[in-house]
Amino acid sequence: MNILEVIQLKYLEFSLKEQKIAAYILENSQYIENMNITIFAKNCNVSTATVTRFCQKINCQSFANLKIMISSINLSSSSITTKNDPLYKVHSFYKDIINTTKNIVNIDDLKILYNKIKNAKRIYIYGLGSSGLTGTEFMLRLIRMGFHCQAITDSHLMIINSSILNQNDLVIALSCSGETLDVINAINLAKNNKCFVASITSFPTSTLALNSDFFIITPNSKLLTKNSFINSQFSTIYIIDVLTTIFLEEEEMRKKMDTTINTILNNQKK
Structure with a gap:
């Protein structure tokens, strides 16, 4: 399983603040690669310390390591998700769900x-x-x-x-x-x-x-x-x-x- 799949499976094990982080990652994984930990924590409305603890909880050494793992996932639909056409958006979503399942x-x-x-x-x-x-x-x-x-x-x-x-x-x-x-x-x-x-x-x-x-x-x-x-x-x-x-x-x-x-x-x- 890739890191996004691990986050989904562990979702209920997270604290409420950690669930905020998990939800943000799952919804915005394609944008996280260019964020530093301060901006990411602000977007999730949590502290940088909470982000660090979250990373450790999913066996990532740091936020930088988490970004590397996310960017390494071969999302073949990543180029599609940037398009505004609903046909492409739904296709991309379904494709990701099937692959994850x-x-x-x-x-x-x-x-x-x-x-x-x-x-x-x-x-x-x-x-x-x-x-x-x-x-x-x-x-x-x-x-x-x-x-x-x-x-x-x-x-x-x-x-x-x-x-x-x-x-x-x-x-x-x-x-x-x-x-x-x-x-x-x-x-x-x-x-x-x-x-x-x-x-x-x-x-x-x-x-x-x-x-x-x-x-x-x-x-x-x-x-x-x-x-x-x-x-x-x-x-x-x-x-x-x-x-x-x-x-x-x-x-x-x-x-x-x-x-x-x-x-x-x-x-x-x-």
Whole structure:
């Protein structure tokens, strides 16, 4: 992982002032190379001593060393991000998110989740807001491959559902922050009923990750851009695409997928 990816993963471990520094770096990495520590600290509204402590916390000897590590990252889209055309800006953002996700996520972890899905009697996907929309997309993919799956996007229904789960079921919880209280309460109840809980979140030290039996970490796009409506779920969708690809390598899954496609097409002709 490069230094920007390390900063994202450690974000929740930082103090509030250090989080200011982390957020500023992630949003403005292309401009930091030409700053001295005094100007950088002023832009982050912290002291130079706080900047130095932050650097040490991410295993950089100094602010100068941090700048070297940032400048050494091969951002192939760096020339694109300077353009004002929204097409280039969004393309650059998505490209960076995909590259970061690929670097952070381990294929072996995805295969663990793949096996949990295959062996579960029933699968329930929990998510609120944008995560709920992603959960619904995930559900549709799994249903079309023959799985018994339901996306639950209402907090009350999550609690109701969690209360009747058992060891044969699987819950997959989605939350970028990992601090969505309703989702956390629901997965804790599911675990009390011996249900296996997997989560997809952005921070390994978040409450959701720490309370899950297994978790997959994805980059948090909100740390990279706070002033736009660019899809905050893009990295999670990428993970779902990869999982779907793994499933469709099996002939049985492909046949079920083809059956649903043909059924839809035949129904539209009537």
